[in-house]
Amino acid sequence: MEPLTDDQAPPSPEPPPRLSDWLGAATPLVPGTPWPRHVLGEARWLDLRHHLFLSTWTLVDLWAEEKTVHVALLDDPAPEAGSPTTAILSLECPEGRYPSLARARVGAIRLERAIRDLSGLEADGAEDRRPWLNHGRFPLASKPPDADSDPDAPEAPYRFFAAEGEGVHQLSLGPVFGGVEASSQFLFHANGETVVRLEHRGGYLHRGIEGLMRGRTLREAATLAGRISGDSAVAYALAFAQAAERAVGVEAPPRGVWLRAVMAEMERIANHLGDLGAMLGEAGSALLQSHAAVLRERIARVAHRCFSHRLMMDRVVPGGVAADLHPDEMSLLQGMIREVRPHFEEIVSAYGRSASLLDRTLSTGVVTPALASLLGAGGVVGRSSGRAFDARVTPGYPPYDHVPMTVPPRDEGDVHTRLKIRALEIRASLNGLVLLLDNLPGGATRVELPPLAGEGAALVEGFRGEVWLWLRVDGGQVIACRARDPSWFHLPLLEQAVKETIVADFPLLLKSFNPSHAGCDL
Amino acid sequence: MFKLLKRTLQRGPFTEPLAEETEASGIRRLTHRPPPWGRSMGLRTVDAGSCNGCELEIQALLNPVYDVERWGFRFTASPRHADVLLVTGPATVNMTEALQRAHDAAPNPKWVVAAGDCALHGGPFKESPACQGGIHAVLPVDVAIPGCPPTPEALCQGLLALLERDQKE
Numbered sequence: 098m099e100p101l102t103d104d105q106a107p108p109s110p111e112p113p114p115r116l117s118d119w120l121g122a123a124t125p126l127v128p129g130t131p132w133p134r135h136v137l138g139e140a141r142w143l144d145l146r147h148h149l150f151l152s153t154w155t156l157v158d159l160w161a162e163e164k165t166v167h168v169a170l171l172d173d174p175a176p177e178a179g180s181p182t183t184a185i186l187s188l189e190c191p192e193g194r195y196p197s198l199a200r201a202r203v204g205a206i207r208l209e210r211a212i213r214d215l216s217g218l219e220a221d222g223a224e225d226r227r228p229w230l231n232h233g234r235f236p237l238a239s240k241p242p243d244a245d246s247d248p249d250a251p252e253a254p255y256r257f258f259a260a261e262g263e264g265v266h267q268l269s270l271g272p273v274f275g276g277v278e279a280s281s282q283f284l285f286h287a288n289g290e291t292v293v294r295l296e297h298r299g300g301y302l303h304r305g306i307e308g309l310m311r312g313r314t315l316r317e318a319a320t321l322a323g324r325i326s327g328d329s330a331v332a333y334a335l336a337f338a339q340a341a342e343r344a345v346g347v348e349a350p351p352r353g354v355w356l357r358a359v360m361a362e363m364e365r366i367a368n369h370l371g372d373l374g375a376m377l378g379e380a381g382s383a384l385l386q387s388h389a390a391v392l393r394e395r396i397a398r399v400a401h402r403c404f405s406h407r408l409m410m411d412r413v414v415p416g417g418v419a420a421d422l423h424p425d426e427m428s429l430l431q432g433m434i435r436e437v438r439p440h441f442e443e444i445v446s447a448y449g450r451s452a453s454l455l456d457r458t459l460s461t462g463v464v465t466p467a468l469a470s471l472l473g474a475g476g477v478v479g480r481s482s483g484r485a486f487d488a489r490v491t492p493g494y495p496p497y498d499h500v501p502m503t504v505p506p507r508d509e510g511d512v513h514t515r516l517k518i519r520a521l522e523i524r525a526s527l528n529g530l531v532l533l534l535d536n537l538p539g540g541a542t543r544v545e546l547p548p549l550a551g552e553g554a555a556l557v558e559g560f561r562g563e564v565w566l567w568l569r570v571d572g573g574q575v576i577a578c579r580a581r582d583p584s585w586f587h588l589p590l591l592e593q594a595v596k597e598t599i600v601a602d603f604p605l606l607l608k609s610f611n612p613s614h615a616g617c618d619l
Numbered sequence: 620m621f622k623l624l625k626r627t628l629q630r631g632p633f634t635e636p637l638a639e640e641t642e643a644s645g646i647r648r649l650t651h652r653p654p655p656w657g658r659s660m661g662l663r664t665v666d667a668g669s670c671n672g673c674e675l676e677i678q679a680l681l682n683p684v685y686d687v688e689r690w691g692f693r694f695t696a697s698p699r700h701a702d703v704l705l706v707t708g709p710a711t712v713n714m715t716e717a718l719q720r721a722h723d724a725a726p727n728p729k730w731v732v733a734a735g736d737c738a739l740h741g742g743p744f745k746e747s748p749a750c751q752g753g754i755h756a757v758l759p760v761d762v763a764i765p766g767c768p769p770t771p772e773a774l775c776q777g778l779l780a781l782l783e784r785d786q787k788e
Contacts, residue, residue, distance in 0.1 A: 232713045272717045273665050275696035277677050280666045280714055301713045302668050305749035321743050327672025327768065371678070384624060390682035391633050397679070407770065408672055447620045615670045618713075 113152045116172035116182040119145075126187075129343055131492045132169065132554035132567075134185040142188045142196055149201035155473040155486070157183075157556065158565045158581040159198065159208040161216040166195045167579075169554065169565065173491050181491050185554065185567070190218055197223040204472045204586045207299075215307070227256065230300040230618065260286035260294040268600065272301045276604075279614040283603075290599040295592045302618035310578040315341050315415045315546065318575045322566070323410045325580055326616035328371075331357075331364040332559030333580065334413035336566035339494065341415035343553030344570045345546050351538040353417030355496050359430075359533050360400075360409045360418075362502070362526040365560040367396040369477075369519045369526075370441070375608040376516050377448060380457040385444050392437050392444075399433040402426065417543030427534060438527055445520045458513035462594040462606040466508055472586040476562020478610060481518045482510035488558035499536070502529035510594075512609040522560075548573035559583065561613060582616025633683040640776040647763040648780050652730070654702065658691040658782050663701035663725065667718045667757075668708030668750060672768040673735040677705065679771040692778055698724040703781065706758070709737040709744040710751035722758050730761045730781055734774060739763050 125133035137145065145168075148154075157169035165187050172182040188195050197220035199205045209220040210229035232255070271282040280301040286294040306325055310318045322337035323330040335357055342349055349357075374389025397407040403426040404412045412420045422430070448454055464474075466483030473479075475486050485506045489497040502525040507514050550571040557564045562583025569576040591610045595603055640646060654660065664677055680687040681694070695701045698721040710718060722731070733754040736742035741752035754760055764777035 230713075234712045234715075272714065273663075273698065273721050277664045277674055277681075277694065278666070279669070279671050279674060280717065301717065302666070302708070302711055303713050303749050304668055304709065304711055304744045305747040306744075308749075309744065309747050324670040324672070324743055324767075327670035328675055330672065371675070382620075384620070384627065387633075387683050388623070388627075390679070391684060394679060394682055394684045408675065408768065410672070410767065443623055447623050451620055613671065615668075 112178070114148055115174060115179055116152070116154050116170060116184060117179065119148055120182070120184060125184075127185075127552045129552060129554075132183050132185050134167070134187060134552060136187045136189070139188065139196070142186075145186060146196060146198055146201050149198060153470075156198070156202040156204050157473075157563075158567070158579065159205050159212070160567075160579045160581070161212040161218050162577050162579075163216065164191055164193065164218070165189050166212065166218060167567070168198065169567070171491070171556075173486065183492055193217060194219045194221050196221050199223050199225070202473070203589065207585060207589070230303045232300055255298065257284045257296050257298070258294065262288065262293070264288050265293055281614040281618075285600060285603075287600050290601070292595050292598055292600055292603070295595045295603075297588050297592055299588070299614055299618050302615045304619065306580070306619045307578055310575045313575050314573055315570065315575065318578065319414055320411055322578075322580065323413075325619065326582060326613040327408060327410070328368050329364070329559040329561060329564060329582075329613065329616065330408050330410040331360045331413055332557050332564045333566070334411070335361060336555045336557040336564045336580070337568065338413050338415045338417075339555035339557065340553040340566045340568040341546060341570060343555065344551035344568055345549040345553075346551065347416065347544060347546055349417045350541040350544055351496075352540045353542045355533055355537050356418045356420070356422060356542060357413050358496050358500070359422070359530065359537075360404060360412060361557075361559075362530045362533065363396060363400055364409060366437075366523050366526050366530070367393050367400070368560040369523045370396070372608065372611050373444070373516060373519050373523070375611070376458070376512065376605065377444070377454065379605045379608045380454045382448075382451065382454055385447055388440065388444050392440055395433060395437060399429055402429055414543070416546045417541070419543065421542050422537070427537075430534060431531070434527055434530055441523060441527075448516070455513065457602075457605060458516060459511060461512045461602055462598055462609065464510040464590050464594045466510065468590060468593055469510065472590055474562070474583075474586045474590055476559070476583050476587070477515055477518050477522070478587050478590060479562065480504060480506040481514040482506075483508045486563070488556045488563040492556060494555075494557070496533070500529050500532045502526055512605060515609045546573070561611065561616075562587070580616075580619065582613050584612035584614070584617050587612050588617070634686045634689065635684055637775050637779075638772050640780075644773050644776055645765045646773065646777045646780055648761070648783075649763060650759075650761045651783075652728070652761065653782060653784050654728070660692050660703050660778075660781065661695040661701045662692050662703050662705050662778075663695050663698045663721065664705045664707070665698075665718055665721050666708055667706055667714040667738070667754065668711035668744070669735065669737060673707035673737075676768045676771050676774060677707070677734070680774055685771045685775060687775060687778065690775075690779060690782070698722070699726070701725045701729070703730045703732055703778070704758070705732045705734055705778075706754045707735050707738050709741040709747070710754050710757050712749050712751065715751060715757055718754075718757050731758045732762045732764065732777060732781065733760045734764045734769055734777065736765055736767045739765055742767060
């Protein structure tokens, strides 16, 4: 488990530095809005690390491409202190090493371990040097340069962190779970009922998607992007499409943009209903879970009727959408909203009036706001622990400037709050969906993208949190692609939230996070 | 809660009759081994690299609309209690051993159902060196259900195909 403490950044009496000031007037190598890419020298990279300690900049992603590491940062100051700044910073490492950022941003620990497995680049100064995606079963992209001398060579058994003491015992869950769940491993150290330490291990679902993307046409790669995490198919396809459009400097037509938002919100409502039901079921109410599942099924069927796929896979494509809404489908959608809303409100109010369910959820599995901001967690998990961040607002993308549907954050950070925030988001998205349908612009739904060369990036709010996707294209083909799931920063928080609760509460906690292992393992 | 319960009882079941299997479902029966007992089957799902799209549709089998338990299928918490392994994903290299061990743990006689295009032939991950290109590379498959992801109807039809006494032509 990564060492997470609240006091890693030294307190600074001065106002924290701003990313825009630090970048100054430097000309980016790739200007592209809203994510310009700058190339740094090693001294400047070290200065960046120093500034990460002093600042509140959010680590969006850290990844490698052959002999270059890239870090994407977002500076989102309070409105009176300035406007948000975003940037990608690159360091070339011909020696195969780069200074680690993990001490400044704990979220980087797993990312650096994945970089080492995929491209062999070593993070200098990193404490946790265990492999992550590489389970020692095959060479992934390439072997680490010094695989023979490596003390943590993949052949060595994976070493979990230990916990010792009288009565402490181990309990391993996974990779094949008890429920219908994705594969990953959780190792508990418990003392009686109480969890002393939980450590998560991923990588079981590694499919080598980033490698598969290389050399594919945009259309093929978009299909793969939609299958990074199937429940977020629309969010990933949307991020891919936005990045591809920015790379070649083309905008999707307004009707396409709005239809994407319709699908994205339907995906959010459907998944939140599923999660809400799973949490209520786990807390002990099969009745409420069944009702939520019926609503979820209703949305999947309407999605199938309107967009010819229950999960709306492959409907968001670079340049627009591969579907259109006809008037009778519009009324079908509106009818669905009218039907779902009262039924959903009934489920929520039944939960609110059930003391036995509240007893399970209230003050269970707390993620403190300090921890959430240390990791830079987004989505429901972030908004339940004081982080207002929502990619639909910051950096923001259309049509959400016309149809805001953001939910204000809360600080409690327990299972109940995550359930509440999900319910609020369902309500906000149902209202937003009505507005989207009422104001749907006419015209074309799609434009062809010219086969130009370029780089683009996008941050899109999926139901789980922000989905990051960076893309380099040339001649209609993907040269390199990187995607980061919100769960990269949720799973370390789950490890922390379980501490000192009882083992029996873990399934409930897991449901309240619903991390995507497929999204992280790629 | 009681109001909701009362209205649920008054409304009657949400469960719908299952549509007839058609050619379009594309379900393939690779073996014909109906269980030597009635029709009660324990199911264990194993995610061998799925994007979790298939898991969403398998979860839908448990909702009141499809209610797969009406045919005697129930999900077990361990492969040791399972008769059928319902496997999704292209069999990633990292999941191969776990998949094999889950299969070894299930008591005989046992069946394997491969659900989804990935499980059938690797789907979009066919060419990845990190995947085996389908469940058949690791385990003997009895029934294959195509789809990306397969619909809950197709999953129900595929599971019922295991129980058929007479082989369909």
